[in-house]
Amino acid sequence: MLQSKLPDIGTTIFTVMSRLAQDHHAINLGQGFPDFDPDPALCRLVTQAMADGHNQYPHMTGIPALRRAIASKVQALYGRSYDFDTEITVTSGATEALMAAVMAVVGQGDEVVVLEPCYDSYLPAIRLAGGTPITIALRAPTVEDPRFRVDWQRVRDAITPRTRLIMMNFPHNPTGIILQDNDLDALERIVRDTGVLLLSDEPYEHIVFDGQSHRSLATRPLLSDHTFVISSFGKTYHATGWKVGYCCAPKAMTAELRKIHQFMVFTVSSPMQFALAQYMSDPQPYLGLSRFYQAKRDRLVQGLATSRFQVLPSPGTFFLMADYREISGENEADFSRRLTIEHGVTVIPVSAFYREPDAPQSNHSLVRFCFAKKESTLDAAIEKLKKV
The missing domain is CATH 3.40.640.10 (Type I PLP-dependent aspartate aminotransferase-like (Major domain))
Structure with a gap:
């Protein structure tokens, strides 16, 4: 009989949420990859x-x-x-x-x-x-x-x-x-x-x-x-x-x-x-990367300022966290799924990055947005998020 070396490991949250985004035709700000191509x-x-x-x-x-x-x-x-x-x-x-x-x-x-x-x-x-x-x-x-x-x-x-x-x-x-x-x-x-x-x-x-x-x-x-x-x-x-x-x-x-x-x-x-x-x-492509992504970060921050999400500071990466306590008392995984299904924007629950994602101490009413996206993608997502 096969004995798993990782019996409690299933499909990663990134794959789950990206599949959910695909099934519901949602804008995917979840998984951390650009929706634009490398330099030609x-x-x-x-x-x-x-x-x-x-x-x-x-x-x-x-x-x-x-x-x-x-x-x-x-x-x-x-x-x-x-x-x-x-x-x-x-x-x-x-x-x-x-x-x-x-x-x-x-x-x-x-x-x-x-x-x-x-x-x-x-x-x-x-x-x-x-x-x-x-x-x-x-x-x-x-x-x-x-x-x-x-x-x-x-x-x-x-x-x-x-x-x-x-x-x-x-x-x-x-x-x-x-x-x-x-x-x-x-x-x-x-x-x-x-x-x-x-x-x-x-x-x-x-x-x-x-x-x-x-x-x-x-x-x-x-x-x-x-x-x-x-x-x-x-x-x-x-x-x-x-x-x-x-x-x-x-x-x-x-x-x-x-x-x-x-x-x-x-x-x-x-x-x-x-x-x-x-x-x-x-060296210019990597030396200019911070400026390139800061413009995208600021675009998303400004857009979310008109929503009920409360943005947390993001001094690095191409990710941004936001607090949704003014919107819902759900745990992070349930809220993230509902945001995809009902509002058409996919995010990642921050609790997924903890050893015990369902534990109360792993849930701080936070979701992660990826802003490594085209401006048109970010703008379309912002319009949907304003209505949440």
């Missing part, structure tokens, strides 16, 4: 790469030109010099890098501290590696302080001799919060005291608003010496379906990650890698 110049580079014969297996670790380009970008932005040959790996999206990193360093009986709400692949990855997730909830918004925040003392208190890894994601999905210098200071103290390893999931590194900057864990030597830093070309170049990401980590950690990577996917699409390596020679 980037697509032409893929076509050219195929015409040039780059159609067979590339290097297991990623083509050298792309790894060099990644090393150059990280050095310029964050001051950390990674060796392109031994410390950078091109992966099948950030999600594969997450799984490979966890499988590389977490074993039976190890504990992994996770900040929640969190991306839905974190907990299954830990369990598949034989580890035990220890979830630490972010401090929820209040009227006086309408942002989620990390309680670093709670994180420190959760670390035991069995703790192997802390997993984190900033800019944070779904809350949009970003790290400040005092957060990095607190994290440095934890690493200095415990020697714990870190996994920093940074796919929204180039989407930070209002003149703020992204504080990558790669910016601090002590942190980067203990960290798998993971990012995504899909989020940066509007090509989530290409599934190309990368991981930067010290040599010994990279060697262990590559042992897993080579047997999970072996390598990543060849023409995409050659195209991305060429496209990265111009």
Whole structure:
């Protein structure tokens, strides 16, 4: 008889809500992908790469030109010099890098501290590696302080001799919060005291608003010496379906990650890698990404200001949370389904990012909107939301 390794895992909320949107012809502001295409110049580079014969297996670790380009970008932005040959790996999206990193360093009986709400692949990855997730909830918004925040003392208190890894994601999905210098200071103290390893999931590194900057864990030597830093070309170049990401980590950690990577996917699409390596020679597409998405964020914020939704601050990512307490007392999942079915706009319940989504402490009357959409899509959704 088949025994499931993940008996309590079903279809993800993102798939469920996107299917519901399709069934009810709703505007999908739920799942986090653009409804517009990548730069045509980037697509032409893929076509050219195929015409040039780059159609067979590339290097297991990623083509050298792309790894060099990644090393150059990280050095310029964050001051950390990674060796392109031994410390950078091109992966099948950030999600594969997450799984490979966890499988590389977490074993039976190890504990992994996770900040929640969190991306839905974190907990299954830990369990598949034989580890035990220890979830630490972010401090929820209040009227006086309408942002989620990390309680670093709670994180420190959760670390035991069995703790192997802390997993984190900033800019944070779904809350949009970003790290400040005092957060990095607190994290440095934890690493200095415990020697714990870190996994920093940074796919929204180039989407930070209002003149703020992204504080990558790669910016601090002590942190980067203990960290798998993971990012995504899909989020940066509007090509989530290409599934190309990368991981930067010290040599010994990279060697262990590559042992897993080579047997999970072996390598990543060849023409995409050659195209991305060429496209990265111009930094403007990622340097201008914050401005591009801030205009979309502001458009949605201004539109929701005329509705009964109460918008929370979104300093990063292409997501925005809103409080619906003035509209309904339903839990987040039920409200999100009803919003799709009755009002034609699909969102994601923030409770879906918690270990126990149905628990009262996981429900704060919040839903997540994705604004990585065309202006016409956002405007049509706003008109519907005004009527809720």
